[in-house]
Amino acid sequence: MASSRPRVLQYGKMPLPQLDADLAQAYEVQILSEQADPGRFLAEQGAQFEYLVTTAAMGLPARVVDALPNLKFVSSFGVGFDALDKDALLRRGARVGYTPGVLDDCVADMAWALLLDSARGLSAADRFVRRGEWSQRRFGITTRVSGKRLGIFGMGRIGSAVARRGAGFDMEVAYHNRRPVEGSPHLYQESLLELARWSDFLVITAAGGENTRHLVNDEVLDALGPQGFLVNVARGSVVDEAALVEALQSGRIAGAGLDVFEDEPRPHADLLALENAVLAPHVASGTHETRRAMADLVLENLQQFIATGRPAVEVPW
Ligand code: DGY
Numbered sequence: 001m002a003s004s005r006p007r008v009l010q011y012g013k014m015p016l017p018q019l020d021a022d023l024a025q026a027y028e029v030q031i032l033s034e035q036a037d038p039g040r041f042l043a044e045q046g047a048q049f050e051y052l053v054t055t056a057a058m059g060l061p062a063r064v065v066d067a068l069p070n071l072k073f074v075s076s077f078g079v080g081f082d083a084l085d086k087d088a089l090l091r092r093g094a095r096v097g098y099t100p101g102v103l104d105d106c107v108a109d110m111a112w113a114l115l116l117d118s119a120r121g122l123s124a125a126d127r128f129v130r131r132g133e134w135s136q137r138r139f140g141i142t143t144r145v146s147g148k149r150l151g152i153f154g155m156g157r158i159g160s161a162v163a164r165r166g167a168g169f170d171m172e173v174a175y176h177n178r179r180p181v182e183g184s185p186h187l188y189q190e191s192l193l194e195l196a197r198w199s200d201f202l203v204i205t206a207a208g209g210e211n212t213r214h215l216v217n218d219e220v221l222d223a224l225g226p227q228g229f230l231v232n233v234a235r236g237s238v239v240d241e242a243a244l245v246e247a248l249q250s251g252r253i254a255g256a257g258l259d260v261f262e263d264e265p266r267p268h269a270d271l272l273a274l275e276n277a278v279l280a281p282h283v284a285s286g287t288h289e290t291r292r293a294m295a296d297l298v299l300e301n302l303q304q305f306i307a308t309g310r311p312a313v314e315v316p317w
Contacts, residue, residue, distance in 0.1 A: 003028045006306055011054035011064065014077060015286065019295040023053060026299070032064070042067035051075070051302060056098070057264070057282060059083025065092050073311065075302040077294055078285070079103055079158075081315045082208035082235060090317070097301030097311030101157065102293035103285040108161030110284035111203050111233045114257025117278045118229050119143040119201070124275055143227070143254065146170050151199030153192055153216075154206030154234060155181050162203050174198055177206075192216070196223035201231065208235025216240065221247040229255045233284045236261040245270045248277055259284045 005028045012033040014020050023029050035041040046067040054060050056078020065071060065088035072094055076084060079100045089096060117123050121142045128139050150166040152159045155175040163173045163186060174187035176195040181188075189195035192215055196202055202224050206212050216230070216239040224230060230253060232239055241262040247253045248271075255276040261267040264282055271277050285294065301311035 006051060007049055008051045008053060008302070009049040009068070011052060011060060012058050014053070014295070014298075015055060015057075016291040016295050018292075019077070019298065022295065022299055026303075027051075051306065053077070053298060053302065054084070056080040056083060059085075060089070061085055062088035065089055065094070068092070073097070073302070073305040075298050075305070075311070076315075077298045080208055080235060081317075082237070084315075086317055095305065095311065096315040096317075097298075097305065097313055098315050099294040099297040099301075100313060102297060103290045104157045104161045106287045106290040107158045107205075107233050107284040108165055110259055110280070111158075111162050111205070111231050111257075112165050114231045114233070114259060114278055114280065115201055115203065115229065116145060118231065118255040118257040118276070119145050123278050143229070145201070148172075148200035149174070149198060151175065151189070151195045151202045152186075153195060153202065153204050153238075155184060155186070156205065156207075158233070159203075159205040162205060171201075192220055193223050196220045196228070197225075199224060199228060201229045204230070204232040204234045204238050206234050206238055208237045212238045214238070214240040216244070218243045218247070221253050224253050226251055226254060228253050229257070231257045233259045236264060241268045241271075244268075245274070248274050 008023060008027040008029050010029055010031045032038050047069050049068055050070050050072040052071060052074045054074060054076050056076055060074060062085040065085055071092050074094055074096045076096060076098045079098060081098055119142060146169045148171055150171040150173045152162055152175040155177050159175060166173045174189050174195060176189045176192050189198060221243060245268050248256060257278040259280045260282050267279060301313060305311045
């Protein structure tokens with residue numbers, strides 16, 4: 001007997017296994033990445049799906065949207081939407097729900113962990129002790145964080161959460177956005193270059209996409225300078241990764257803490273050899289609490305769209 005549950009196409013497995021289970025319980029789910037021949041599956045069955053679930057990291061390419069002639073709604077796990085093909089989705093007339101708000105604190109915590117680690121050398125210290133070493137002289141000295149200047153590129157929800165943490169470390173905070181944030185207590189810098197020149201620590205929380213691609217380039221890195229640290233928890237595309245590798249290798253900046261990369265899952269090979277870079281596999285939102293809250297919003301967006309034609313939270317293209 002045919003199921004009466006709505007059919008949902010999952011683009012791939014979710015970062016939280018329980019969400020796969022929740023979706024399978026509520027809907028008639030098929031996972032595209034698990035099909036033996038995804039292209040053929042789409043050609044044969046694409047017309048049967050009105051609803052699709054994906055993640056900000058996996059995105060959604062035009063070739064998939066184009067193969068789903070009846071697609072009405074996409075529920076995306078994540079706050080970024082640069083990897084979802086906007087033009088294809090608008091052409092199709094499909095609406096998109098996403099999960100902002102619930103991950104701000106965890107992403108800001110990760111920015112802070114990367115900032116502290118790159119300045120104070122915690123990962124390097126851990127490797128040092130595990131190698132059986134102890135000498136403080138051989139380990140060397142690191143850089144103070146408290147009381148320094150914190151620059152934030154992208155003063156949105158996550159940038160504001162990073163700024164709040166800076167206050168606890170007695171840091172002066174400045175930021176750059178396309179325009180000043182009304183009511184912000186922080187110093188506004190007219191350009192990213194000026195912000196980098198001003199900052200000891202430059203934290204990137206700006207959205208990815210064509211508008212911000214490679215804005216952190218050679219010039220910005222030189223403005224940050226040999227005492228400066230770069231932290232990126234936004235999108236790898238915002239930073240010219242080859243320029244960053246060169247700046248780290250030559251000591252034109254002091255260090256970097258990176259959760260995101262230009263070509264995930266393949267960070268620039270030379271980054272892997274650098275002692276002054278701390279690397280994480282795009283896991284800033286990856287805590288039990290936040291992933292569960294994101295999963296709940298993915299489910300809520302889907303359920304509300306099916307029931308009312310409007311998701312709880314919709315992407316503001
Ligand atoms: C997000 O939610 O956009 C995270 O960066 C995961 O991709």
